[in-house]
Amino acid sequence: xxxxxxxxxxxxxxxxxxxxxxxxxxxxxxxxxxxxxxxxxxxxxxxxxxxxxxxxxxxxxxxxxxxxxxxxxxxxxxxxxxxxxxxxxxxxxxxxxxxxxxxxxxxxxxxxxxxxxxxxxxxxxxxxxxxxxxxxxxxxxxxxxxxxxxxxxxxxxxxxxxxxxxxxxxxxxxxxxxxxxxxxxxxxxxxxxxxxxxxxxxxxxxxxxxxxxxxxxxxxxxxxxxxxxxxxxxxxxxxxxxxxxxxxxxxxxxxxxx
Amino acid sequence: xxxxxxxxxxxxxxxxxxxxxxxxxxxxxxxxxxxxxxxxxxxxxxxxxxxxxxxxxxxxxxxxxxxxxxxxxxxxxxxxxxxxxxxxxxxxxxxxxxxxxxxxxxxxxxxxxxxxxxxxxxxxxxxxxxxxxxxxxxxxxxxxxxxxxxxxxxxxxxxxxxxxxxxxxxxxxxxxxxxxxxxxxxxxxxxxxxxxxxxxxxxxxxxxxxxxxxxxxxxxxxxxxxxxxxxxxxxxxxxxxxxxxxxxxxxxxxxxxx
DNA sequence: CACTCGTACTCCTCTAGACGACTCGACCTT
DNA sequence: AAGGTCGAGTCGTCTAGAGGAGTACGAGTG
Numbered sequence: 289x290x291x292x293x294x295x296x297x298x299x300x301x302x303x304x305x306x307x308x309x310x311x312x313x314x315x316x317x318x319x320x321x322x323x324x325x326x327x328x329x330x331x332x333x334x335x336x337x338x339x340x341x342x343x344x345x346x347x348x349x350x351x352x353x354x355x356x357x358x359x360x361x362x363x364x365x366x367x368x369x370x371x372x373x374x375x376x377x378x379x380x381x382x383x384x385x386x387x388x389x390x391x392x393x394x395x396x397x398x399x400x401x402x403x404x405x406x407x408x409x410x411x412x413x414x415x416x417x418x419x420x421x422x423x424x425x426x427x428x429x430x431x432x433x434x435x436x437x438x439x440x441x442x443x444x445x446x447x448x449x450x451x452x453x454x455x456x457x458x459x460x461x462x463x464x465x466x467x468x469x470x471x472x473x474x475x476x477x478x479x480x481x482x483x484x485x486x487x488x489x490x491x492x493x494x495x496x497x498x499x500x501x502x503x504x505x506x507x508x509x510x511x512x513x514x515x516x517x518x519x520x521x522x523x524x525x526x527x528x529x530x531x532x533x534x535x536x537x538x539x540x541x542x543x544x545x546x
Numbered sequence: 547x548x549x550x551x552x553x554x555x556x557x558x559x560x561x562x563x564x565x566x567x568x569x570x571x572x573x574x575x576x577x578x579x580x581x582x583x584x585x586x587x588x589x590x591x592x593x594x595x596x597x598x599x600x601x602x603x604x605x606x607x608x609x610x611x612x613x614x615x616x617x618x619x620x621x622x623x624x625x626x627x628x629x630x631x632x633x634x635x636x637x638x639x640x641x642x643x644x645x646x647x648x649x650x651x652x653x654x655x656x657x658x659x660x661x662x663x664x665x666x667x668x669x670x671x672x673x674x675x676x677x678x679x680x681x682x683x684x685x686x687x688x689x690x691x692x693x694x695x696x697x698x699x700x701x702x703x704x705x706x707x708x709x710x711x712x713x714x715x716x717x718x719x720x721x722x723x724x725x726x727x728x729x730x731x732x733x734x735x736x737x738x739x740x741x742x743x744x745x746x747x748x749x750x751x752x753x754x755x756x757x758x759x760x761x762x763x764x765x766x767x768x769x770x771x772x773x774x775x776x777x778x779x780x781x782x783x784x785x786x787x788x789x790x791x792x793x794x795x796x797x798x799x800x801x802x803x804x
Numbered sequence: 805c806a807c808t809c810g811t812a813c814t815c816c817t818c819t820a821g822a823c824g825a826c827t828c829g830a831c832c833t834t
Numbered sequence: 835a836a837g838g839t840c841g842a843g844t845c846g847t848c849t850a851g852a853g854g855a856g857t858a859c860g861a862g863t864g
Contacts, residue, residue, distance in 0.1 A: 301847060327815085338849045351609065360815065490769070491792040492792060493765060511748070559818085598817090615845060617845050621844090809863090812857100816856095827845105829841095832840090834835100834836080
């Protein structure tokens with residue numbers, strides 16, 4: 289692989305020149321998607337610079353979303369920017385399935401291989417904010433589920449949902465994330481009749497932490513979706529905060545005229 | 547200004563803790579828009595860490611777009627993205643009003659003075675793309691309406707809608723943008739029965755041109771909303787492409803469970 | 805054969821400096 | 835008064851290390 293050398297006559301700083309070399313190697317195809325970049329040690333040797341300089345160069349490519357560093361393994365060229373949209377989530381007038389059920393259906397329909405990782409389930413006292421949103425009393429507990437959805441191995445969505453422990457009891461929540469059907473299918477059996485959802489959609493730039501979790505490029509916005517499920521008495525059954533990588537999603541809604 | 551100290555018990559690395567402190571200071575208002583962050587030297591002194599550690603923390607905030615570093619001057623808090631949300635557009639199971647009608651109702655409800663400018667109406671042959679979206683035949687004409695919505699004099703949304711000339715004929719479209727009621731109220735009189743809308747929501751970064759029209763600062767995403775109105779036979783009556791300044795909007799949908 | 809362990813390799817975080825470039829205001833010169 | 839010089843303060847880039855933590859894989863063990 290051709291990487292060239294630092295040009296002292298070039299007014300651009302070395303780290304930028306190194307970044308250019310690596311970028312060019314990717315563009316030329318010397319480094320294809322999935323390939324491992326030369327390790328930091330190799331680049332230090334090749335260019336004769338300090339470690340931080342090499343890291344700064346690679347950081348450029350990471351911010352651009354062209355490579356992904358994996359602790360202990362190496363730095364790898366990312367798949368090219370996602371062109372295909374992932375999920376056309378279609379709601380309204382159609383049965384609403386939750387979690388992986390909806391995700392996997394939509395993902396497969398658009399030709400992606402869906403997956404979930406970083407699934408965490410815990411039970412504990414609700415924060416004041418969540419207590420307010422679920423209209424819970426003092427001391428009531430909630431089940432917190434956080435998870436990350438992948439399409440073809442790339443993170444595209446993170447979600448955290450909160451369910452009153454009284455609603456969750458016995459409903460075998462984890463299954464909602466491992467197979468179709470899931471919690472909404474079971475709610476009626478529990479005496480809670482699911483009536484409707486409200487969804488609040490907005491967009492913003494992600495924080496550094498959010499960018500890390502979604503492995504987002506610099507300058508890529510996220511779609512924020514806050515979903516609340518209500519039963520027939522108007523009581524909230526669940527709230528779910530979702531963060532989606534904006535380039536991967538188009539949300540579709542159907543709105544009756546009156 | 548309160549910045550706290552590194553917590554060695556915290557498993558998060560120091561640079562991330564420092565970033566959190568700075569972020570919190572901005573969120574609390576200790577650091578307002580335009581304010582200068584403590585210089586690197588001050589932060590080094592305060593936290594007792596090396597320069598690179600402080601720089602890495604500030605780099606986080608720069609990547610998030612919350613601060614801007616100016617060589618030789620300092621690092622400054624960026625102008626906040628608009629804090630007050632403009633329109634909570636609520637759809638579904640409610641009569642859907644179009645154009646200024648819906649906009650002005652929502653804007654006034656949230657305490658803004660609504661307005662429309664750059665209103666343009668023209669009639670002409672449809673482009674192939676629009677012909678396809680409206681399922682029109684060759685040579686059919688469409689009425690194109692483009693407009694920009696303002697809240698308290700600030701542009702927050704641009705919209706372009708396309709209506710087959712056959713549907714538009716006699717419905718006095720312009721009034722739809724200057725008063726309540728408007729075109730959807732008249733469609734039934736014309737023999738077209740409005741049945742439902744589909745809305746496709748996505749987000750992305752604006753082009754330079756779009757940024758100019760919405761007077762957006764760097765790093766502010768836009769929400770793209772594509773709305774199609776259908777009659778009872780499933781025929782498209784109108785398509786409308788909307789661009790909203792993301793910080794100003796939360797879209798609200800109500801989705802029946804089944 | 806299955807399993808554990810050690811080791812090499814990788815990226816992550818941090819230290820403690822150095823020099824350079826840019827900005828701005830104080831001071832000096834004209 | 836006008837203009838130039840200079841220095842303090844600031845961020846930009848870089849060096850030369852260090853220990854840590856995660857991964858992969860082969861050697862040794864049961």
